[in-house]
Amino acid sequence: MLDTLSGGYENSIKTASDILRCGGIVAIPTETVYGLAASAYSDESIKKVFKAKGRPQDNPLIVHISDMEMLYEVAEDIPRKAIECANRFWAGPLTMVLKRSGKIAPSVSAGLDTVAVRMPSEKTARDIIKRSGLPLAAPSANTSGLPSPTSYTHVINDLNGKIDAIVLGNDCNVGVESTVISLVGKTPRLLRPGAVTLEQLREILPDIEVDKAVLSRPQEGVKVSSPGMKYKHYAPKTDTYLVEGVSQNFINFVNTKSDALAVCFCEESDKISIKKAVYGSQKDESTLAKNVFKVLRDADCFGVKEIYVHAPSKTGVGLAVYNRLIRAAAYKVIIL
Ligand code: AMP
Numbered sequence: 001m002l003d004t005l006s007g008g009y010e011n012s013i014k015t016a017s018d019i020l021r022c023g024g025i026v027a028i029p030t031e032t033v034y035g036l037a038a039s040a041y042s043d044e045s046i047k048k049v050f051k052a053k054g055r056p057q058d059n060p061l062i063v064h065i066s067d068m069e070m071l072y073e074v075a076e077d078i079p080r081k082a083i084e085c086a087n088r089f090w091a092g093p094l095t096m097v098l099k100r101s102g103k104i105a106p107s108v109s110a111g112l113d114t115v116a117v118r119m120p121s122e123k124t125a126r127d128i129i130k131r132s133g134l135p136l137a138a139p140s141a142n143t144s145g146l147p148s149p150t151s152y153t154h155v156i157n158d159l160n161g162k163i164d165a166i167v168l169g170n171d172c173n174v175g176v177e178s179t180v181i182s183l184v185g186k187t188p189r190l191l192r193p194g195a196v197t198l199e200q201l202r203e204i205l206p207d208i209e210v211d212k213a214v215l216s217r218p219q220e221g222v223k224v225s226s227p228g229m230k231y232k233h234y235a236p237k238t239d240t241y242l243v244e245g246v247s248q249n250f251i252n253f254v255n256t257k258s259d260a261l262a263v264c265f266c267e268e269s270d271k272i273s274i275k276k277a278v279y280g281s282q283k284d285e286s287t288l289a290k291n292v293f294k295v296l297r298d299a300d301c302f303g304v305k306e307i308y309v310h311a312p313s314k315t316g317v318g319l320a321v322y323n324r325l326i327r328a329a330a331y332k333v334i335i336l
């Protein structure tokens with residue numbers, strides 16, 4: 001696998017774009033998590049992405065664009081609300097599900113007649129899209145099921161030898177994947193929470209509904225609006241529990257455990273007497289978002305029997321963090 005840092009920024013953008021134009025797959029930094037990019041127009045390249053990640057074929061990919069012109073190439077019948085959302089939240093961590101154009105490779109949409117589109121704010125990602133002239137389908141650059149990659153070392157650990165190149169960048173600023181909304185039905189729908197919050201979306205989409213699968217386990221055999229939500233996700237190998245309750249209750253609870261790791265807020269860390277890993281501040285949920293996947297990846301190294309994660313609030317960016325943690329815990333929630 002080629003790493004494209006060595007020749008300087010401009011050179012790395014050119015190399016990555018050349019590989020993508022020739023049908024290759026390249027891991028790139030974005031502000032949410034590292035993405036594994038391929039041309040959204042090439043079925044053959046998209047299949048390589050599914051294979052490298054071990055991603056189920058029925059889980060569609062998000063298409064990344066660099067400007068509004070590209071939006072009209074990848075989607076059709078774009079509603080006015082989508083343009084309003086784009087004006088407010090792009091470039092940034094909001095993905096919109098729209099009617100797909102015929103140019104998009106069928107495997108990107110996994111057989112659906114829609115396409116999920118986002119314009120990333122990370123300059124490197126946008127420069128690669130611009131330079132290649134291609135909308136890029138890019139799921140998270142990890143092995144399916146494992147926590148998403150927020151630094152290039154995570155990508156290398158998972159995908160070394162399975163992809164053509166990686167563009168090295170900084171650790172991801174946001175740390176959780178984009179907010180996904182659907183604008184194809186009668187009512188706008190939140191399919192996956194992210195750093196663009198439900199509260200912010202309501203300012204433009206006052207009638208937005210939250211899909212059931214955001215906070216609960218999709219029922220066996222029932223069709224879900226966003227196929228990705230039915231899969232096991234983000235899970236450490238160690239048995240993990242999400243714990244809801246005030247700090248004092250969490251501290252008292254974990255201090256009775258012997259062979260466990262407490263994943264906690266910095267404000268409560270001093271009072272915890274068992275093994276612990278801090279994932280940010282209770283007062284600033286964006287810090288939790290930034291660190292949650294790194295903490296989940298590192299958690300197995302503690303060699304404990306169980307992991308207890310103190311749940312964030314379900315408001316603001318906290319909802320996105322809660323959504324990832326409940327999956328990491330396979331929906332095992334302890335309420336104190
Ligand atoms: P990832 O690429 O790993 O960030 O996951 C992309 C998420 O977007 C998954 O949960 C997908 O199910 C969802 N998604 C992508 N395309 C669509 C679509 N056309 N309709 C509904 N959900 C989608």
Ligand code: MG
Pocket residue numbers: 139140148
């Ligand atoms: Mg993913």
